[in-house]
Every structure is written in C-alpha cells, then in structure tokens.
Amino acid sequence: xxxxxxxxxxxxxxxxxxxxxxxxxxxxxxxxxxxxxxxxxxxxxxxxxxxxxxxxxxxxxxxxxxxxxxxxxxxxxxxxxxxxxxxxxxxxxxxxxxxxxxxxxxxxxxxxxxxxxxxxxxxxxxxxxxxxxxxxxxxxxxxxxxxxxxxxxxxxxxxxxxxxxxxxxxxxxxxxxxxxxxxxxxxxxxxxxxxxxxxxxxxxxxxxxxxxxxxxxxxxxxxxxxxxxxxxxxxxxxxxxxxxxxxxxxxx
Amino acid sequence: xxxxxxxxxxxxxxxxxxxxxxxxxxxxxxxxxxxxxxxxxxxxxxxxxxxxxxxxxxxxxxxxxxxxxxxxxxxxxxxxxxxxxxxxxxxxxxxxxxxxxxxxxxxxxxxxxxxxxxxxxxxxxxxxxxxxxxxxxxxxxxxxxxxxxxxxxxxxxxxxxxxxxxxxxxxxxxxxxxxxxxxxxxxxxxxxxxxxxxxxxxxxxxxxxxxxxxxxxxxxxxxxxxxxxxxxxxxxxxxxxxxxxxxxxxxxxxxxxxxxxxxxxxxxxxxxxxxxxxxxxxxxxxxxxxxxxxxxxxxxxxxxxxxxxxxxxxxxxxxxxxxxxxxxxxxxxxxxxxxxxxxxxxxxxxxxxxxxxxxxxxxxxxxxxxxxxxxxxxxxxxxxxxxxxxxxxxxxxxxxxxxxxxxxxxxxxxxxxxxxxxxxxxxxxxxxxxxxxxxxxxxxxxxxxxxxxxxxxxxxxxxxxxxxxxxxxxxxxxxxxxxxxxxxxxxxxxxxxxxxxxxxxxxxxxxxxxxxxxxxxxxxxxxxxxxxxxxxxxxxxxxxxxxxxxxxxxxxxxxxxxxxxxxxxxxxxxxxxxxxxxxxxxxxxxxxxxxxxxxxxxxxxxxxxxxxxxxxxxxxxxxxxxxxxxxxxxxxxxxxxxxxxxxxxxxxx
Numbered sequence: 001x002x003x004x005x006x007x008x009x010x011x012x013x014x015x016x017x018x019x020x021x022x023x024x025x026x027x028x029x030x031x032x033x034x035x036x037x038x039x040x041x042x043x044x045x046x047x048x049x050x051x052x053x054x055x056x057x058x059x060x061x062x063x064x065x066x067x068x069x070x071x072x073x074x075x076x077x078x079x080x081x082x083x084x085x086x087x088x089x090x091x092x093x094x095x096x097x098x099x100x101x102x103x104x105x106x107x108x109x110x111x112x113x114x115x116x117x118x119x120x121x122x123x124x125x126x127x128x129x130x131x132x133x134x135x136x137x138x139x140x141x142x143x144x145x146x147x148x149x150x151x152x153x154x155x156x157x158x159x160x161x162x163x164x165x166x167x168x169x170x171x172x173x174x175x176x177x178x179x180x181x182x183x184x185x186x187x188x189x190x191x192x193x194x195x196x197x198x199x200x201x202x203x204x205x206x207x208x209x210x211x212x213x214x215x216x217x218x219x220x221x222x223x224x225x226x227x228x229x230x231x232x233x234x235x236x237x238x239x240x241x242x243x244x245x246x247x248x249x250x251x252x
Numbered sequence: 253x254x255x256x257x258x259x260x261x262x263x264x265x266x267x268x269x270x271x272x273x274x275x276x277x278x279x280x281x282x283x284x285x286x287x288x289x290x291x292x293x294x295x296x297x298x299x300x301x302x303x304x305x306x307x308x309x310x311x312x313x314x315x316x317x318x319x320x321x322x323x324x325x326x327x328x329x330x331x332x333x334x335x336x337x338x339x340x341x342x343x344x345x346x347x348x349x350x351x352x353x354x355x356x357x358x359x360x361x362x363x364x365x366x367x368x369x370x371x372x373x374x375x376x377x378x379x380x381x382x383x384x385x386x387x388x389x390x391x392x393x394x395x396x397x398x399x400x401x402x403x404x405x406x407x408x409x410x411x412x413x414x415x416x417x418x419x420x421x422x423x424x425x426x427x428x429x430x431x432x433x434x435x436x437x438x439x440x441x442x443x444x445x446x447x448x449x450x451x452x453x454x455x456x457x458x459x460x461x462x463x464x465x466x467x468x469x470x471x472x473x474x475x476x477x478x479x480x481x482x483x484x485x486x487x488x489x490x491x492x493x494x495x496x497x498x499x500x501x502x503x504x505x506x507x508x509x510x511x512x513x514x515x516x517x518x519x520x521x522x523x524x525x526x527x528x529x530x531x532x533x534x535x536x537x538x539x540x541x542x543x544x545x546x547x548x549x550x551x552x553x554x555x556x557x558x559x560x561x562x563x564x565x566x567x568x569x570x571x572x573x574x575x576x577x578x579x580x581x582x583x584x585x586x587x588x589x590x591x592x593x594x595x596x597x598x599x600x601x602x603x604x605x606x607x608x609x610x611x612x613x614x615x616x617x618x619x620x621x622x623x624x625x626x627x628x629x630x631x632x633x634x635x636x637x638x639x640x641x642x643x644x645x646x647x648x649x650x651x652x653x654x655x656x657x658x659x660x661x662x663x664x665x666x667x668x669x670x671x672x673x674x675x676x677x678x679x680x681x682x683x684x685x686x687x688x689x690x691x692x693x694x695x696x697x698x699x700x701x702x703x704x705x706x707x708x709x710x711x712x713x714x715x716x717x718x719x720x721x722x723x724x725x726x727x728x729x730x731x732x733x734x735x736x737x738x739x740x741x742x743x744x745x746x747x748x749x750x751x752x753x754x755x756x757x758x759x760x761x762x763x764x765x766x767x768x769x770x771x772x773x774x775x776x777x778x779x780x781x782x783x784x785x786x787x788x789x790x791x792x793x794x795x796x797x798x799x800x801x802x803x804x805x806x807x808x809x810x811x812x813x814x815x816x817x818x819x820x821x822x823x824x825x826x827x828x829x830x831x832x833x834x835x836x837x838x839x840x841x842x843x844x845x846x847x848x849x850x851x852x853x854x855x856x857x858x859x860x861x862x863x864x865x866x867x868x869x870x871x872x873x874x875x876x877x878x879x880x881x882x883x884x885x886x887x888x889x890x891x892x893x894x895x896x897x898x899x900x901x902x903x904x905x
Binding site: 024051133214224225234 | 259262263266269270273274276277280281287288289290291292293294295297298327328332335336339340343785786787788789790872875876878879880881882883884887888890891894895898
C-alpha cells in the first residue's frame with residue numbers, strides 16, 4: 001500500500017467518521033446499545049445477585065445478540081445510501097479506488113463502534129470497586145466483543161454493496177447475523193439434520209463450523225486462541241472482498 | 253487489458269484469497285497446526301503450571317506416556333455446556349504433548365453413538381452419560397497409560413474444571429512412578445470403611461471420601477490405635493480423632509516423627525461423628541456401637557511441639573458462623589480465605605474451610621521449631637464449653653461476648669523436633685494420667701482396667717531417639733476431626749454426576765500428604781484459585797449492617813426466650829390424679845398477654861430483618877440504576893446539545 005493509498009483511505013475515513021456524529025442515528029444507536037448491554041446484565045442476568053464479579057457469563061454473553069440488530073443498523077448506510085442517492089458514481093469518479101473507499105468506510109464504522117463499546121467501561125469500574133475481577137478475561141472479552149461486532153459490520157457492508165434500500169439491507173443483514181449466530185446451536189442442527197436426507201448431513205456439519213458463538217465464548221474466558229481470532233479476521237476479510245465484488249458488479 | 257479481463261483477474265484474485273483464508277483456518281483450527289494460545293487470566297488458568305511441567309519433565313523417553321482423550325463431538329447429542337469444555341481440555345492436552353518433547357502422545361478419539369470409537373471408550377473404562385431417550389451416550393474422559401500402568405479419568409466434570417489439570421498431572425505422576433507411597437491411618441472411627449464379609453447381608457460403612465481419594469494415589473495402611481511401633485516405611489501418618497491414645501502409643505508416634513516421619517493430626521474437643529457412632533448400633537452385629545470418647549487429645553506430644561489445647565472447649569465465632577442442621581450456628585465455622593494462610597504451601601489458594609465444633613490451639617515457642625498458623629477464627633469469637641456447644645444445636649446463641657482475639661484452628665510445625673519422652677520408652681502398661689481424652693470416660697476401651705497413674709519412669713538409654721534425625725519433618729494439627737467427614741467437605745454436583753469437593757478441607761489434606769510424600773510438584777498444580785471471584789464489598793457491607801442491628805436482635809431473642817420460659821411455666825399443668833385441667837381467669841389473661849407480647853417480638857424481629865434487607869437492596873438498586881442509565885443519559889444529552897447547536901448555526905447561516 002502506497003502512501004497515497006493510505007492518505008485516500010484516511011480521507012474517506014475522516015469524512016465518514018465525522019459524518020456519524022452529525023447524524024442523530026448514531027446517538028440513538030449508542031444509547032440503545034448501552035441500555036441493552038447494561039440493562040440485560042443488571043436486570044436479566046442479575047449480575048449483582050450472584051457472588052461472582054466476572055463479566056464473561058453475564059455481560060459479554062449478551063453482546064452477540066445486541067450486535068445482531070445494532071451492527072446492521074450502523075452498517076446499513078455504508079453503501080446502500082450511496083447507491084440510493086447516486087453518490088456512488090460521484091465517489092467512484094474521485095481519485096479513490098474502491099478498496100480505499102471500502103476500507104475507509106469500514107474503519108469509520110469500526111471507529112464509531114469502538115466509542116460505543118468504550119462507553120460500557122463504567123461496568124468494569126463498578127466491578128473493580130465491588131470485588132477483584134480478573135483483568136485478563138475482561139480485556140479478552142472486550143476484544144472478542146469488538147471482533148464480533150466488526151464481523152457483523154463487515155457482513156452488513158457486503159450486503160449493503162448489493163442493495164440500494166437501507167431497509168432491505170438491514171433486514172437481510174440481521175437475518176444473516178442471526179443465522180450465523182444460531183447455526184452452532186445443537187438443537188437447531190439436530191432439527192435440520194433430521195429433516196435433511198442423510199447424504200447432506202456432512203454439509204450441514206461443515207456449515208455449523210462457521211458459527212460465531214463457539215469462537216466468541218472461548219475468548220471471553222480470558223484466552224486468545226489463534227484459530228478464534230483468525231476466524232473473525234477471516235470473516236471480515238472475506239466480507240470486504242464480497243463488498244468489493246458487489247460494488248464492481250453494480251458498476252458493471 | 254480490457255475491462256472484462258480486469259474484472260476476471262480481480263475475481264480470480266478474490267477467489268484465491270478466499271481459498272487461502274479457508275486453508276489457513278482449516279490448518280489452524282481443524283488440524284491444530286500453529287494454534288497459538290495467549291492466556292490472559294491472572295492465575296494462568298489455561299496454562300500448564302510449573303508443577304505439571306516438572307512432572308512432565310520426569311517422564312523418561314524409554315517409558316513414554318500415551319493419553320487417550322475421549323470426547324463425543326456429535327452435535328446431535330453433545331450438550332452445549334460440554335462442547336467448549338471439551339475443546340479447552342483438548343487444547344490443554346495439546347500443551348501437555350507439546351511440553352513433553354515427544355514423551356507424551358495424545359490420541360483424540362470421538363466416541364459418537366453407534367461407532368467403533370464408542371466401543372473403544374467402553375473398553376477403556378470411560379463412563380458414558382445417557383443424554384436422550386434413544387439411549388445415546390456421550391463420553392468425556394481420558395486414560396493415561398505408561399507401559400502396563402494405566403490411570404482412567406472416567407468423566408471430566410465441567411463444574412470442577414480447575415481440578416482438571418491436577419487430575420491429569422496426578423494420573424501422569426502415578427503411571428510413571430511404579431512404587432506407591434504408604435500412608436498410615438490411625439482412627440477409632442471406621443474412616444477407612446468396613447470391608448463386607450461374604451456371609452453378611454448388610455454392607456459395612458464405606459470409606460470416607462478423603463480415604464478413598466488417598467487410596468487412589470497411595471497405599472493406605474491401617475495402624476492400630478494401641479500400637480507401640482509405627483512402621484518406618486510409612487511416609488505420612490494420618491491421625492483422626494485420637495480419643496484413646498495411651499502414652500505407649502504417643503511414644504510410638506513420637507519416635508516415628510523423630511525418625512523422619514510426617515504427621516497430620518485432627519484432634520477434636522467435641523467430635524460429632526464419634527457421638528453419632530457411639531449411639532448407633534453396629535451394622536455388623538446389631539449390638540450397641542462402640543463407645544468412642546467425643547473429645548480427643550495428644551497431651552504429651554502437644555507439649556513437646558509447643559502446643560496448648562483445652563480438650564473440652566469449643567470455638568464459637570459470630571462472624572464466621574455457618575449453617576448447621578438448617579440453622580445458623582456459631583460453632584459451625586465457615587472460614588473465608590482471609591483467615592486462611594495463603595503463604596503456606598499447604599493452604600495457599602484455598603478459599604474456605606468448614607469446621608464443626610473446633611477447638612483452639614495456643615502456641616509456645618520451642619527451640620528449633622517453626623509454627624505457622626494455617627487457619628484461624630475471626631476476632632468476634634470466644635471459647636465455650638462442650639455442653640454449651642451441644643445446646644447451640646437446638647437453640648440460638650443468647651449471651652455472647654467476643655474475646656477480641658483470633659483462635660488458632662490449624663497449625664503447621666516444621667523443624668527439628670525433640671522427643672516428648674526424654675526418659676525413653678514409658679513403662680508398660682502405662683495409660684496416661686488426667687490429661688488423656690479417653691481416660692476420663694469410663695466407657696472408653698483404653699480406660700478399662702487402667703492402672704493408677706504413675707510417673708513416666710522409664711529405662712535409661714533404651715535406644716529411643718531424643719531428637720529428629722533431620723530437620724525436614726512436618727506436623728500438621730487441626731482441632732476438628734468432623735471436617736474430614738464427607739458431609740462437611742463434599743457437595744452434590746449440579747449436573748448430578750457425583751459429589752465434588754467443596755471448600756479447602758480435603759484439598760488441604762491432599763496438599764499436605766503430597767508435599768510430605770516428597771512429590772511437591774503436584775501441590776503447585778492444585779493450588780490454583782477458583783475462577784469465581786466474589787463481591788467482597790457487598791459482604792463487608794452486609795457484615796456492617798448486621799453489626800448495626802445485632803444488639804437489637806440479640807436483645808429481642810433474649811426477650812423471646814424469657815417469655816417462652818415464662819409461658820411454659822404459666823401454662824396450666826394437667827392434674828394427673830383427677831385427670832382435669834382447671835384454669836382460672838387470671839392465668840388465662842396472663843397467658844394471652846404473654847402470647848401477644850411474643851407475637852409482637854416476632855413482628856419486631858421481622859421488621860428489623862426487613863430493614864436489613866432494605867439497606868442491602870437500596871445499595872444494589874443505586875448501583876444498577878447508575879450503571880444502566882447514567883452513561884446513556886450523558887450520551888443523549890450531548891447528542892441533543894450538539895444537534896441544537898447545529899440547528900442554531902444553520903438558522904444563523
């Protein structure tokens with residue numbers, strides 16, 4: 001990547017990143033995210049009623065479900081909006097390559113998400129005051145949570161490259177994120193396997209490997225395993241490749 | 253290059269990248285090649301401990317170890333809870349293999365329903381767990397083999413995950429060491445179980461869990477309570493409730509210790525088990541059970557070790573009181589981590605102890621000996637006599653004045669011991685005087701035919717040892733014997749798959765035995781902190797709230813008891829001769845008034861308890877509201893202000 005590439009990517013990043021703060025959607029989404037993440041932890045998981053300050057099973061456990069809805073809400077405007085307004089043509093006439101635009105926009109959304117996630121830190125402070133939590137799992141939990149959010153964002157980015165309607169993009173992305181969260185669930189797998197001809201069983205099992213959940217929960221326990229990090233990074237890279245493909249096909 | 257060519261190239265490149273990514277994921281995730289791990293937990297919960305590394309280092313290349321790990325991986329039957337557990341076990345086993353430099357071979361087998369692998373698991377004595385009505389079974393266990401020696405962990409309980417590394421390391425240590433260490437066991441109670449005879453229908457009591465666990469790793473040899481010599485090939489002597497020790501026996505123990513032995517002793521001022529056993533009929537004969545004195549002591553030895561101990565006084569502790577027979581009881585001690593010595597290798601990392609009717613030890617400095625307190629009570633404690641302790645099982649504590657001093661409940665003594673019998677072997681027969689636990693009870697077996705006490709006149713120079721041969725002998729003394737009984741050191745697992753260790757009682761003994769048996773490596777494996785970290789501040793707050801209301805509650809409790817006593821006296825007695833019951837109006841009114849008062853007191857107690865709970869709940873609610881709503885509110889307000897500023901700016905423009 002040349003210097004110019006980086007500069008262009010940064011320019012797109014800056015424009016997009018600041019754009020979020022001018023939109024009320026950003027504030028609404030962050031507020032919903034914070035209310036959901038902390039509300040679920042304190043009211044549904046009732047973290048204070050169990051004698052355990054660790055966050056893995058009562059705080060991070062909710063994040064995948066929240067991201068399933070909110071990451072598409074943040075990411076749906078990535079490309080659909082440009083398609084709808086026709087600004088995509090304008091963007092592509094600028095001296096910016098599709099990849100610079102894709103990365104710039106993706107990292108801008110990622111940056112916004114970092115702020116949202118960062119705003120949940122008071123819960124860590126609360127737990128440190130009330131007890132003596134192990135910092136390792138907290139750190140790895142946050143990284144896992146962020147990687148999960150990024151993967152959902154990248155999937156949404158891929159979907160939004162193909163459609164000009166934000167609503168369609170949102171609905172498809174939520175379904176996709178939900179699907180990829182659920183596929184590892186044994187009871188679901190069981191039902192599907194039973195309904196399928198036995199020859200297709202191995203294919204179903206192969207698809208199950210793509211579930212986000214297994215990779216996510218391993219990390220919230222306080223351990224980074226290369227395969228889990230690699231998995232999320234792979235999903236992000238592939239989804240961005242698909243985004244690129246989508247944009248090219250649209251243009252063609 | 254034409255546009256379509258360009259697109260085709262880009263497409264091929266993208267496909268290539270995807271293929272590389274999938275291959276990379278398959279290599280790392282599926283095959284485990286280069287699967288690096290970074291353990292961020294404070295205690296390295298997912299990293300092999302130093303002890304395990306040492307044990308692995310002892311495996312010789314000529315006698316390699318094979319670990320066969322059986323884990324069902326069929327999603328249809330494997331419960332959600334067990335999947336990540338199985339994976340983390342496999343990861344840890346891979347670490348074992350990696351660490352061993354080729355001396356450990358790991359075989360991962362997936363015994364899915366109706367496969368040959370399932371048969372293999374059964375052959376290897378892995379325990380299947382039925383998961384559905386079709387009778388499908390899942391397996392999660394392992395076997396460790398070295399030559400013809402094999403150890404099996406039939407089921408790896410996810411609830412006991414911190415013990416996993418210990419279990420595996422112990423199995424390895426065991427298969428690579430051909431000779432067993434011998435543990436001597438002395439107790440008047442059937443702690444080692446009673447073997448059932450072929451002609452008897454009823455089975456004798458089983459061995460206590462602690463003995464079963466010791467038997468898994470060591471040879472446990474019974475030593476008679478009246479022995480006059482303890483075999484020198486015994487590495488550790490475990491003494492549980494020495495209620496009937498004669499001087500001769502104490503001399504034998506003394507000589508054993510000086511000869512380089514190690515002792516773990518549990519005396520008890522009021523042993524509930526001994527009491528229960530004495531009142532129970534013998535299951536073999538149906539005859540009344542053997543009377544066992546409820547208090548035990550080793551006076552001569554304690555004196556030599558610099559310990560003082562009152563064998564009829566029990567520690568009551570209002571701060572560390574636990575629940576016994578469904579009611580709070582200050583003699584049922586629940587000792588938290590802060591009163592457990594975390595610097596001693598025997599107790600470090602242990603989070604709690606349960607002791608029932610424990611006694612208190614005093615320490616007198618003895619030259620050459622180093623005494624470390626392992627477990628103590630809180631300052632809000634005092635000594636009460638056994639009669640009062642017995643009463644507390646039925647009634648609440650009324651009068652209590654804390655002594656303000658911590659009571660020592662367990663000690664570890666190291667150094668060069670001097671003989672408790674400097675004049676040599678005591679004369680025979682030689683039951684000890686006043687101080688013995690058994691001798692005061694006429695029914696105790698050793699007391700039968702006791703000769704009048706005589707001074708310990710003994711032969712000079714009978715070859716007995718006067719001091720320790722080495723300075724590496726160890727003595728551990730605890731003042732409670734009940735703490736080793738299953739009911740106080742095990743709990744039923746939530747999955748319903750057997751009992752799991754609860755608290756530090758058993759781990760302490762296993763740590764000590766291991767340490768003294770010269771292993772030392774395993775102790776570093778077991779002493780890992782449990783992953784549960786409590787809300788310490790809540791506990792402190794709860795304690796201070798309780799402290800605030802305790803005087804009121806104690807006062808009300810006393811009033812209630814006084815009233816109950818008066819009521820029982822005032823109630824009209826049935827005239828047995830006439831068979832009638834005549835009550836005058838005055839008495840009736842009096843009783844009614846007292847009953848009303850009693851109800852009032854009950855109500856007051858309820859109110860106070862409500863108030864206490866309210867204070868707790870109030871703090872929790874504040875924390876909840878603060879955490880859930882504070883930051884979103886700030887974000888919302890900031891968003892609004894910025895929006896308004898923008899609007900003003902736009903309007904101005």
